[in-house]
Amino acid sequence: MTIHKKIPTYILSGFLGSGKTTVLLKMLADFKTRGLKPGIVLNELGQVNVEGHLFKGEKMLEMLDGCICCTIQDDLREELKFFLQEENQVDVLLIEGTGVANPKEILEALTDPRLHNGFETQSVISLADASKFLEYQSIFSSSREIREMLNEQMSSTTLILLNKMDLIQEKNKDKIYKKLRKLVKGEVKIFETVYGNVSLDELLKKRMSTVSVTLGESETNTHHHHDHHHEHPFKAVKIENIPAVERIRFEKWLKKLPESVLRAKGMVQLASPSGLYQFQFASKEVEMERMEDQECSTCLILIGYNMPVDDLQTSFQKEFLQTLQA
Numbered sequence: 001m002t003i004h005k006k007i008p009t010y011i012l013s014g015f016l017g018s019g020k021t022t023v024l025l026k027m028l029a030d031f032k033t034r035g036l037k038p039g040i041v042l043n044e045l046g047q048v049n050v051e052g053h054l055f056k057g058e059k060m061l062e063m064l065d066g067c068i069c070c071t072i073q074d075d076l077r078e079e080l081k082f083f084l085q086e087e088n089q090v091d092v093l094l095i096e097g098t099g100v101a102n103p104k105e106i107l108e109a110l111t112d113p114r115l116h117n118g119f120e121t122q123s124v125i126s127l128a129d130a131s132k133f134l135e136y137q138s139i140f141s142s143s144r145e146i147r148e149m150l151n152e153q154m155s156s157t158t159l160i161l162l163n164k165m166d167l168i169q170e171k172n173k174d175k176i177y178k179k180l181r182k183l184v185k186g187e188v189k190i191f192e193t194v195y196g197n198v199s200l201d202e203l204l205k206k207r208m209s210t211v212s213v214t215l216g217e218s219e220t221n222t223h224h225h226h227d228h229h230h231e232h233p234f235k236a237v238k239i240e241n242i243p244a245v246e247r248i249r250f251e252k253w254l255k256k257l258p259e260s261v262l263r264a265k266g267m268v269q270l271a272s273p274s275g276l277y278q279f280q281f282a283s284k285e286v287e288m289e290r291m292e293d294q295e296c297s298t299c300l301i302l303i304g305y306n307m308p309v310d311d312l313q314t315s316f317q318k319e320f321l322q323t324l325q326a
């Protein structure tokens, strides 16, 4: 294995639906205009990466059906070796964790003695969904695991993008900052963003020196379960072979999903306007985009915390399968 200069590496972290992919795409576009060849490591909960088509033609590795935080750290190490091979050289590497990954675990893999000569972590960029922030932090409307996960993500970051500012009420801003400041270290910069819009110079700034990465010592880390046999409470459920659905009806169904469903995405065939669409459901909002490739197969992925899986399947069947036969 020939090792050239270290590959500058960025970690994108943030809870489900906070805007990681949105920022990743912006960074990619920027690298291209600068003539840099980027590599991407994507890690998805659920067995298919419904956003794969966004990265066509890129040097991309997907780690599906897992979560870097607790099952596939070893796999990540193996995958990283890919970028150290002569024929797979890239100028810069972006690693996007699942919405429930702990960036510390990604850092740990990057600082593995066998790898750290190959990669130089520049920054851990964390996205926080401003519109959900208070709800997720509240002991009344959220669970301990969600709060712990978010706190871990926020405490091991070098830059925070407080995203989805277009969806918050001005009066909540102070409350959000108060809570956020308690979670992040004083020197960590916070930028308010809408669709992750922030100056690329700020995004790309080197904010981390390898020496200062201390693992396993912070207070929050002690809570982190390293028991790889535990049942992960965050789960992804996939429903395949979905028949054509009515857009309005489908959106209504998504918006009425129980609070335990934190995120949904996938590909659906719409009956009207007809065609294959990619959809995103996050922060109670639905976005749909017609797919260029109309040949993909349909699927619906629901990601959540302690989701009532059977009820969700029944509800989907009732709403979309039975009406078809009626």
Ligand SMILES: Nc1nc2c(ncn2[C@@H]2O[C@H](COP(=O)(O)OP(=O)(O)OP(=O)(O)O)[C@@H](O)[C@H]2O)c(=O)[nH]1
Residues within 6 Å of the ligand: 014, 015, 016, 017, 018, 019, 020, 021, 022, 023, 097, 098, 099, 127, 163, 164, 165, 166, 167, 193, 194, 195, 196, 263, 280, 281, 282, 285, 286, 287
């Ligand atoms: N209103 C609003 N929507 C946003 C903003 N940023 C991203 N979104 C939308 O939120 C949804 C989720 O964004 P993604 O970038 O896919 O989020 P992610 O963090 O990669 O999500 P996961 O796949 O769950 O990890 C998409 O529909 C985005 O278009 C924002 O600032 N405001």
